[in-house]
Amino acid sequence: IYVYFLKWHSAQLRRNYYANICPNVENIVRNAVTKKFQQTFVTAPATLRLFFHDCFIQGCDASIIVASSGNNKAEKDHPDNLSLAGDGFDTVIKAKAAVDAVPRCRNKVSCADILVAMAARDVVALAGGPSYAVELGRLDGLSSTLASVNGNLPEPDHNLNKLTSLFAKRGLTRNDMIALSAAHSLGFSHCDKFSKRVYNFLPPRYKMDPTMNKTYAKQLRGMCPKNVDPRVAINMDPVTPRTFDNQYFKNLQNGMGLFTSDQVLYSDKRSRPAVNFYAQNQKGFENAFISAMTKVGRIGVRTGAKGNIRRNCAAFN
Missing domain, CATH: 1.10.420.10 (Peroxidase, domain 2)
Incomplete structure (x- = not known):
């Protein structure tokens, strides 16, 4: 059942999703990620780890980037996520700002696509790994809770x-x-x-x-x-x-x-x-x-009313 759910929700993902929306989005993100990487190497492992934690908790919806607000404690503040380096979050936020600086692209590209597909792929390539075509078309999630993290991440002592x-x-x-x-x-x-x-x-x-x-x-x-x-x-x-x-x-x-x-x-x-x-x-x-x-990037993809495109990756609209 879960695998069927996974495939059904990933149906809207495709390469060149933004071809008629924000044609240069991959270059914009790559340039922003490269600039951050040149400032600190930590950008690479931090962004890659952020990608895994996001997708494994509630699906690939950038919910891990949302900051806690008031009494609502978000995923970001769970003990399993507190060790995530700030450079990963900063990479996504700066890439999002670079995309939104282009009038045609403003509020048209999801934080989830920036993190899960483009930034994660780009840091791997910058660190000497392979580059590859990515699937795009995710929406950002509408919730982020501390409880959603429990039991969903690999632990150092797992067999x-x-x-x-x-x-x-x-x-x-x-x-x-x-x-x-x-x-x-x-x-x-x-x-x-x-x-x-x-x-x-x-x-x-x-x-x-x-x-x-x-x-x-x-x-x-x-x-x-x-x-x-x-x-x-x-x-x-x-x-x-x-x-x-x-x-x-x-x-x-x-x-x-x-x-x-x-x-x-x-x-x-x-x-x-x-x-x-x-x-x-x-x-x-x-x-x-x-x-x-690629398979990880298809986990729990948000579609339709189950997601939106956040104006600010760290806060719900």
Whole structure:
């Protein structure tokens, strides 16, 4: 039923959706994103992570960008979203301003299309990953609540069964999930998200995660004191942290996945073949990533009266 819902709502999406509405929209967004990226590299991982969090919570409707107002606490303020870097939000807002600065385009392009399709695609390309044609035609969502986040995002300690189930509910296969996990090729994580893997904080029956490379674990302990400082951030890819590539999968082969949910993709025999394939085949990985990103972009698309085009991405009209 969910997959049928997914397909039905994605029916209006198509390439060149804005051809007769705002013909140059992709170049306008790309220029704005490039300018932001040149100011700070954090733009890339921040925008990509924002894209995933938005689509996985209520569908791809830019509801994660909406700020809390009064007693209404929005998705943005949920504990799982508070660590999202502000540069991702700023990227979308600046791209929206650039689009609306063109009279013909003003209030004609949704925040959802800017974030989900164009900006997410552009930051991947700017970081050395593939560029690809995107589907457009989403409307912005009409609600954003704290409760909608609960249980809808992957967690650092998830095992393969939990990850597979979470993605399957959104019409995504295990191989989609594995390819998309390479988003961790970019960006950073705070020490408190993985400290249990390198220090024995758990009950005595547990030991340091045996799937972690011992040298890597020692390096992490050197960067993250046992008395965890949640402000300290570590690159998720210790080898090529500023390049979107298949090094992520090579890291998993060497026991250098930062989260349990990363390393399990290699330690579990069911997902290991895909990791090995992507590690040795950059083009095969890129094709799988593009396919999976396109499928994510179709989740929960708003149509008709169920959405609109926000004048301000951070507030409802």
